[in-house]
Amino acid sequence: MLAARLASILPALSPRELLEVSMVASIAGELSEGRLSDRRPFRAPHHSASMAAMVGGGVRARPGEVSLAHRGVLFLDEFPEFSPAVLDSLRQPIESGDSVIARANHRVTYPARFQLVAAMNPCRCGMAGEPGHVCARGARCVTDYQARISGPLMDRIDIRIDVPAVTAFDLIQPAPAERSQAVRARVEAARGRQARRFEALGLPPATLNAQMPAALVETVAAPDAAGTRLLHDAAEQMKFSARAYHRILKVARTLADLAGSERVGRAHLAEAISYRVVSENRQAAA
Ligand SMILES: [Zn+2]
Numbered sequence: 001m002l003a004a005r006l007a008s009i010l011p012a013l014s015p016r017e018l019l020e021v022s023m024v025a026s027i028a029g030e031l032s033e034g035r036l037s038d039r040r041p042f043r044a045p046h047h048s049a050s051m052a053a054m055v056g057g058g059v060r061a062r063p064g065e066v067s068l069a070h071r072g073v074l075f076l077d078e079f080p081e082f083s084p085a086v087l088d089s090l091r092q093p094i095e096s097g098d099s100v101i102a103r104a105n106h107r108v109t110y111p112a113r114f115q116l117v118a119a120m121n122p123c124r125c126g127m128a129g130e131p132g133h134v135c136a137r138g139a140r141c142v143t144d145y146q147a148r149i150s151g152p153l154m155d156r157i158d159i160r161i162d163v164p165a166v167t168a169f170d171l172i173q174p175a176p177a178e179r180s181q182a183v184r185a186r187v188e189a190a191r192g193r194q195a196r197r198f199e200a201l202g203l204p205p206a207t208l209n210a211q212m213p214a215a216l217v218e219t220v221a222a223p224d225a226a227g228t229r230l231l232h233d234a235a236e237q238m239k240f241s242a243r244a245y246h247r248i249l250k251v252a253r254t255l256a257d258l259a260g261s262e263r264v265g266r267a268h269l270a271e272a273i274s275y276r277v278v279s280e281n282r283q284a285a286a
Contacts, residue, residue: 002163003075003117004042008180010072011188012038014206017071020111024070027110028063041072043114047081055089056101061108066093069114079118080148087153090116094156097211113211118157121145130165158247159275190257209250209257217246221253226266234273248272 013021018038025031025041045053045065056064065074076082093099097113122128123141135141191208197220198207212220223231235245249264251272256264 003044003073003077003119005180006073006115006117007040007042009183009187010040011184011191013040013071017206021071024063024067024110028068030068041069041114042075043069043072044075044077047076047078049082049086051083051086051089054086055093055099055112056108056110061101061103063110064099064112066090066099066112066114067110070111072114074114074116076116076118079120080145084148084150087149091153091156116157120149129162155241155243156247158251160277161275186258189260190254193257193260194254209253212250212253214246217249221249221264223249223252223264223269224266227252227264227269230266230269231273238273238277240276244276248276251275 018036021041022031022036043065049065052058052062052064054064055066056062079087093112093114094116097111099110099112101108101110122145123135124137124145125135125141127133128135128142137144191206194208195206198212199205201216201220203212209221222228231245231248234240240248248269249272252264252268255268255271256262259268261268
Protein backbone atom coordinates (compact mmCIF):
# COMPACT_ATOMS: atom_id res chain seq x y z
CA MET A 1 0.00 0.00 0.00
CA LEU A 2 2.87 2.38 0.85
CA ALA A 3 4.50 1.67 -2.52
CA ALA A 4 1.26 2.28 -4.40
CA ARG A 5 0.90 5.65 -2.60
CA LEU A 6 4.44 6.76 -3.49
CA ALA A 7 3.38 8.12 -6.88
CA SER A 8 0.88 10.43 -5.11
CA ILE A 9 3.62 12.29 -3.18
CA LEU A 10 5.78 12.84 -6.28
CA PRO A 11 5.47 16.06 -8.30
CA ALA A 12 3.30 15.91 -11.44
CA LEU A 13 5.11 15.08 -14.69
CA SER A 14 6.52 18.11 -16.48
CA PRO A 15 5.39 18.57 -20.12
CA ARG A 16 8.73 17.19 -21.28
CA GLU A 17 8.49 14.14 -18.99
CA LEU A 18 4.88 13.60 -20.03
CA LEU A 19 6.04 13.38 -23.64
CA GLU A 20 8.66 10.74 -22.77
CA VAL A 21 6.18 8.68 -20.74
CA SER A 22 3.53 8.85 -23.47
CA MET A 23 6.03 7.84 -26.13
CA VAL A 24 6.96 4.64 -24.29
CA ALA A 25 3.32 3.81 -23.52
CA SER A 26 2.43 4.39 -27.16
CA ILE A 27 5.16 2.06 -28.47
CA ALA A 28 4.06 -0.57 -25.95
CA GLY A 29 0.44 -0.15 -27.13
CA GLU A 30 -0.58 0.86 -23.59
CA LEU A 31 -1.82 4.39 -24.21
CA SER A 32 -5.28 3.88 -22.77
CA GLU A 33 -7.81 5.50 -25.12
CA GLY A 34 -5.18 8.01 -26.15
CA ARG A 35 -5.64 9.95 -22.91
CA LEU A 36 -2.61 11.54 -21.26
CA SER A 37 -2.23 11.90 -17.52
CA ASP A 38 0.41 13.91 -15.68
CA ARG A 39 0.45 11.31 -12.87
CA ARG A 40 3.69 9.39 -12.61
CA PRO A 41 3.50 5.75 -13.76
CA PHE A 42 3.23 3.01 -11.14
CA ARG A 43 4.09 -0.48 -12.39
CA ALA A 44 3.89 -3.65 -10.31
CA PRO A 45 4.78 -6.71 -12.44
CA HIS A 46 4.20 -10.19 -10.95
CA HIS A 47 7.24 -12.17 -9.82
CA SER A 48 6.66 -14.66 -12.65
CA ALA A 49 7.53 -11.88 -15.18
CA SER A 50 9.99 -12.94 -17.90
CA MET A 51 13.14 -11.04 -18.72
CA ALA A 52 11.55 -9.70 -21.93
CA ALA A 53 8.54 -8.47 -19.95
CA MET A 54 10.81 -6.79 -17.41
CA VAL A 55 13.51 -5.07 -19.47
CA GLY A 56 11.97 -5.28 -22.94
CA GLY A 57 12.42 -7.57 -25.91
CA GLY A 58 10.43 -10.15 -27.83
CA VAL A 59 9.91 -10.21 -31.58
CA ARG A 60 9.02 -6.52 -31.82
CA ALA A 61 11.47 -5.31 -29.17
CA ARG A 62 8.65 -4.02 -27.00
CA PRO A 63 9.55 -1.79 -24.04
CA GLY A 64 9.53 -3.67 -20.74
CA GLU A 65 8.24 -2.79 -17.27
CA VAL A 66 11.42 -0.79 -16.50
CA SER A 67 10.54 1.54 -19.39
CA LEU A 68 6.81 1.64 -18.67
CA ALA A 69 7.82 2.80 -15.17
CA HIS A 70 10.02 5.57 -16.66
CA ARG A 71 9.78 8.76 -14.51
CA GLY A 72 7.63 6.81 -12.05
CA VAL A 73 7.73 3.86 -9.67
CA LEU A 74 8.59 0.22 -10.35
CA PHE A 75 7.30 -1.92 -7.49
CA LEU A 76 8.50 -5.51 -7.12
CA ASP A 77 6.61 -7.40 -4.43
CA GLU A 78 8.04 -10.73 -3.16
CA PHE A 79 11.42 -9.53 -4.46
CA PRO A 80 13.37 -12.82 -3.93
CA GLU A 81 10.71 -14.77 -5.89
CA PHE A 82 11.71 -13.10 -9.20
CA SER A 83 14.06 -15.29 -11.26
CA PRO A 84 17.78 -14.58 -10.69
CA ALA A 85 18.19 -13.72 -14.40
CA VAL A 86 15.39 -11.13 -14.23
CA LEU A 87 16.84 -9.59 -11.06
CA ASP A 88 20.28 -9.47 -12.66
CA SER A 89 18.87 -7.72 -15.76
CA LEU A 90 17.69 -4.82 -13.56
CA ARG A 91 21.21 -3.70 -12.75
CA GLN A 92 21.95 -2.09 -16.12
CA PRO A 93 18.82 0.13 -16.27
CA ILE A 94 19.24 1.08 -12.59
CA GLU A 95 22.76 2.32 -13.35
CA SER A 96 22.23 3.93 -16.76
CA GLY A 97 18.57 5.04 -16.74
CA ASP A 98 17.86 3.28 -20.00
CA SER A 99 17.21 -0.22 -21.29
CA VAL A 100 19.15 -1.57 -24.26
CA ILE A 101 17.63 -4.42 -26.27
CA ALA A 102 20.13 -6.14 -28.56
CA ARG A 103 18.70 -7.51 -31.81
CA ALA A 104 20.45 -9.54 -34.52
CA ASN A 105 21.86 -6.50 -36.30
CA HIS A 106 20.81 -3.44 -34.33
CA ARG A 107 20.02 -2.21 -30.84
CA VAL A 108 16.93 -0.54 -29.47
CA THR A 109 17.25 1.79 -26.48
CA TYR A 110 14.29 2.88 -24.35
CA PRO A 111 14.39 5.30 -21.43
CA ALA A 112 14.11 3.55 -18.04
CA ARG A 113 14.68 6.02 -15.22
CA PHE A 114 12.43 4.78 -12.44
CA GLN A 115 12.33 4.61 -8.66
CA LEU A 116 12.66 0.97 -7.63
CA VAL A 117 10.64 -0.12 -4.62
CA ALA A 118 10.88 -3.76 -3.54
CA ALA A 119 9.26 -5.67 -0.71
CA MET A 120 10.35 -8.97 0.78
CA ASN A 121 9.71 -11.19 3.77
CA PRO A 122 12.63 -11.66 6.17
CA CYS A 123 12.68 -15.41 5.44
CA ARG A 124 10.94 -18.11 3.43
CA CYS A 125 8.23 -18.73 6.03
CA GLY A 126 7.88 -14.98 6.54
CA MET A 127 8.00 -15.06 10.34
CA ALA A 128 11.66 -14.48 11.31
CA GLY A 129 12.01 -11.64 13.81
CA GLU A 130 8.44 -12.02 15.12
CA PRO A 131 8.54 -12.23 18.93
CA GLY A 132 8.69 -15.86 20.06
CA HIS A 133 8.96 -17.32 16.55
CA VAL A 134 11.59 -19.91 15.63
CA CYS A 135 11.73 -20.90 11.94
CA ALA A 136 11.24 -24.64 11.36
CA ARG A 137 14.21 -24.59 8.98
CA GLY A 138 16.38 -22.78 11.51
CA ALA A 139 18.73 -19.92 10.65
CA ARG A 140 18.92 -21.06 7.00
CA CYS A 141 15.32 -19.94 6.55
CA VAL A 142 16.67 -16.37 6.69
CA THR A 143 20.12 -16.72 5.11
CA ASP A 144 19.03 -18.80 2.08
CA TYR A 145 16.10 -16.52 1.34
CA GLN A 146 18.02 -13.25 1.64
CA ALA A 147 20.91 -14.67 -0.44
CA ARG A 148 18.55 -14.73 -3.45
CA ILE A 149 19.13 -10.98 -3.75
CA SER A 150 22.73 -10.74 -4.96
CA GLY A 151 25.21 -8.44 -3.23
CA PRO A 152 25.61 -6.13 -6.26
CA LEU A 153 21.81 -5.69 -6.57
CA MET A 154 21.36 -5.09 -2.82
CA ASP A 155 24.21 -2.57 -2.97
CA ARG A 156 22.08 -0.50 -5.37
CA ILE A 157 19.21 -0.20 -2.88
CA ASP A 158 19.74 2.97 -0.87
CA ILE A 159 16.93 2.84 1.67
CA ARG A 160 16.08 -0.37 3.55
CA ILE A 161 13.40 -0.34 6.18
CA ASP A 162 11.97 -3.02 8.45
CA VAL A 163 8.20 -2.91 8.43
CA PRO A 164 6.82 -4.64 11.55
CA ALA A 165 3.52 -6.49 11.32
CA VAL A 166 0.42 -4.34 11.87
CA THR A 167 -1.33 -5.17 15.15
CA ALA A 168 -5.08 -5.09 15.78
CA PHE A 169 -4.47 -2.05 17.99
CA ASP A 170 -2.89 -0.16 15.06
CA LEU A 171 -6.05 -0.76 13.03
CA ILE A 172 -8.40 0.40 15.78
CA GLN A 173 -6.35 3.48 16.69
CA PRO A 174 -4.53 4.61 13.56
CA ALA A 175 -1.83 7.19 14.27
CA PRO A 176 -2.61 10.68 12.91
CA ALA A 177 -1.23 10.87 9.38
CA GLU A 178 -0.35 13.66 6.99
CA ARG A 179 -2.19 13.94 3.72
CA SER A 180 -0.32 13.13 0.49
CA GLN A 181 -0.72 16.74 -0.64
CA ALA A 182 1.28 18.09 2.32
CA VAL A 183 4.07 15.55 1.78
CA ARG A 184 4.11 16.28 -1.95
CA ALA A 185 4.67 19.98 -1.24
CA ARG A 186 7.84 19.08 0.71
CA VAL A 187 9.04 16.77 -2.08
CA GLU A 188 8.43 19.51 -4.67
CA ALA A 189 10.39 22.03 -2.60
CA ALA A 190 13.31 19.60 -2.19
CA ARG A 191 13.34 18.74 -5.89
CA GLY A 192 13.18 22.44 -6.76
CA ARG A 193 16.32 23.01 -4.68
CA GLN A 194 18.08 20.19 -6.51
CA ALA A 195 17.02 21.43 -9.94
CA ARG A 196 18.28 24.98 -9.24
CA ARG A 197 21.57 23.68 -7.84
CA PHE A 198 22.34 21.43 -10.80
CA GLU A 199 21.16 23.93 -13.38
CA ALA A 200 23.66 26.43 -11.95
CA LEU A 201 26.32 23.76 -12.49
CA GLY A 202 25.28 23.33 -16.12
CA LEU A 203 23.48 19.98 -15.79
CA PRO A 204 20.25 19.11 -17.67
CA PRO A 205 17.00 20.56 -16.25
CA ALA A 206 15.31 18.66 -13.38
CA THR A 207 18.44 16.69 -12.46
CA LEU A 208 17.98 14.95 -9.10
CA ASN A 209 20.54 14.05 -6.44
CA ALA A 210 20.29 10.38 -7.44
CA GLN A 211 21.49 11.28 -10.94
CA MET A 212 24.36 13.54 -9.91
CA PRO A 213 27.68 12.56 -11.52
CA ALA A 214 30.19 10.92 -9.14
CA ALA A 215 32.61 13.81 -9.67
CA LEU A 216 30.11 16.24 -8.09
CA VAL A 217 29.19 14.17 -5.02
CA GLU A 218 32.21 15.19 -2.93
CA THR A 219 31.49 18.89 -3.39
CA VAL A 220 27.68 19.11 -3.65
CA ALA A 221 27.07 16.63 -0.79
CA ALA A 222 30.16 17.46 1.29
CA PRO A 223 29.21 17.01 4.96
CA ASP A 224 30.25 19.34 7.79
CA ALA A 225 33.14 18.30 10.08
CA ALA A 226 30.99 16.21 12.46
CA GLY A 227 29.30 14.50 9.52
CA THR A 228 32.63 13.72 7.89
CA ARG A 229 33.91 12.06 11.10
CA LEU A 230 30.75 9.97 11.40
CA LEU A 231 30.96 8.86 7.77
CA HIS A 232 34.62 7.87 8.06
CA ASP A 233 33.95 5.84 11.22
CA ALA A 234 30.94 4.12 9.65
CA ALA A 235 32.80 3.37 6.40
CA GLU A 236 35.61 1.75 8.37
CA GLN A 237 33.34 -0.32 10.58
CA MET A 238 30.82 -1.39 7.96
CA LYS A 239 33.20 -1.76 5.01
CA PHE A 240 31.04 0.17 2.54
CA SER A 241 31.78 -0.23 -1.17
CA ALA A 242 32.75 2.92 -3.08
CA ARG A 243 29.27 2.87 -4.61
CA ALA A 244 27.61 2.62 -1.19
CA TYR A 245 29.73 5.52 0.09
CA HIS A 246 28.59 7.78 -2.75
CA ARG A 247 24.99 6.69 -2.44
CA ILE A 248 24.92 7.42 1.30
CA LEU A 249 26.13 10.95 0.54
CA LYS A 250 23.39 11.38 -2.08
CA VAL A 251 20.66 10.21 0.32
CA ALA A 252 22.06 12.52 3.03
CA ARG A 253 22.01 15.42 0.50
CA THR A 254 18.33 14.67 -0.17
CA LEU A 255 17.52 14.56 3.56
CA ALA A 256 19.23 17.95 3.95
CA ASP A 257 17.23 19.28 0.97
CA LEU A 258 13.99 18.05 2.56
CA ALA A 259 14.96 19.85 5.76
CA GLY A 260 15.82 23.03 3.81
CA SER A 261 19.43 22.83 5.00
CA GLU A 262 22.29 24.22 2.90
CA ARG A 263 24.91 21.90 4.45
CA VAL A 264 24.78 18.14 4.92
CA GLY A 265 25.02 17.65 8.68
CA ARG A 266 25.74 14.77 11.01
CA ALA A 267 22.02 14.04 11.57
CA HIS A 268 21.39 13.73 7.80
CA LEU A 269 24.31 11.33 7.46
CA ALA A 270 23.31 9.28 10.49
CA GLU A 271 19.84 8.84 8.99
CA ALA A 272 21.20 7.95 5.54
CA ILE A 273 23.56 5.36 7.05
CA SER A 274 20.76 3.85 9.15
CA TYR A 275 18.76 3.19 5.96
CA ARG A 276 21.59 1.09 4.57
CA VAL A 277 22.28 -1.22 7.51
CA VAL A 278 20.29 -4.35 8.23
CA SER A 279 18.28 -4.09 11.43
CA GLU A 280 19.60 -5.61 14.64
CA ASN A 281 16.85 -8.20 15.07
CA ARG A 282 17.20 -9.29 11.46
CA GLN A 283 20.90 -9.90 12.01
CA ALA A 284 20.19 -11.75 15.23
CA ALA A 285 17.71 -13.98 13.39
CA ALA A 286 20.30 -14.67 10.70
ZN1 LIG B 1 11.40 -18.48 8.48
